[in-house]
Amino acid sequence: MNGIHDLGGMHGMGPIVREENEPVFHEPWEGRVYAITRAIGAFGKWNLDASRHAIEMLPPADYLRMSYYEKWLARNIGLLIRHGIITREEIETGKAATEAAPALRRLSAAEAAAHANRRDRYSRPDAAAVARFVVGDRVRARNMNPEGHTRLPRYARGKQGVISRHHGIFVFPDTNAHFQGEQPQHLYSVRFAARELWGDEASPRDCVHLDLWDPYLDHA
């Protein structure tokens, strides 16, 4: 979707504000939101792409106003309601309306340490997908504007680049985010010259690499 989350190349967002000796979590609730995100992710009711898309669906003004963990919290509540795990009334009252909990995987304290280090696998090396490109091919990112989730940023659409690396076959976010299956596709690193992306004002030496799935690309 052409959402506010697709920030690459925008102006006017202000200076980069850094903090010396920044804590991992600024407030205890931020740590809880992070941990809750991991714990409810273990339910297996949604996937990473759906979770990202839920944040993209925040109204643009809220997206820019809310802090990172506020967005995660809003996303978590939205996903839990949408998947019928809690109700709106329950989160408003803070009280469980039903005693019977849905049968979901409850992450134990003993499992949590390993879970923090859990390997998430998104490569699907055995999937049947045809690679239309090889390293060195000149490609053009498609001018596509899907209303749903995609990982092809606007700033690269319609631009020409070169395949610099073949990563393998990976889960395709554009379908996975909408529970339409993983539909794994070949994934490539594509090198775009800064001048191709931004015009003659850009440095002739600089470049941007994006990781793009096969269906995002055409031969140039």
Next chain:
Amino acid sequence: MHTFSLQPEARVYIGAVHAHGHAHDHEHQAVPSDPALRTKALESLLVEKGLVDPAALDTLVDAFENKIGPRNGARVVARAWVDPEYKKRLLVDGGSAIAELGYAGSQGEHLIAVENTPQVHNLVVCTLCSCYPWAVLGLPPVWYKSAPYRSRAVIDPRGVLREFGLELPEETEIRVWDSTAEIRYLVVPERPVGTENLSEDDLAALVSRDSMIGTAKVFAPKPKP
């Protein structure tokens, strides 16, 4: 059991925009406006329903506050500096190389290490969200997730680096890596001159988080007076 009574005006509505016809809940979602209270309400609710163990949450928080952080990445970089064979393996297959040192966690499986040289400077960003190599750097700082960094790193990397106090010569090629997939990037900064006699541990201590994102260089320690 805590309960929270909420004023209607103290609600934030999310999920209001949903134009593309996927089968989702289209209603507004109302939650209290104070994030600490909302978080407490959510945690209490999930605990009451038997879906979340607070001790598991404690463990997850502790892991990222105390165990998984940029010191892990610094050890990877220091090893690469002192052990050319390790560096080769790291640059060919980052995921396996960090696993050799015991780091192979969430968001670390598909790790690519990119090396800074006198000719090439690498800079990592995620313009679409906040993808970051958790296994080696922990959770990202606020600025990395912020709109100013995400918007400008791709269109004006030299300006961004200048803001970080790093002025690179025109001849240096800047390679920006926009983390649009599940590949994560770790910058291997240049080893500073004058560190030939330092131990691996001392070298690791020099390697900052920002140098592994690409917004800083690593400098040799100032000679003791």
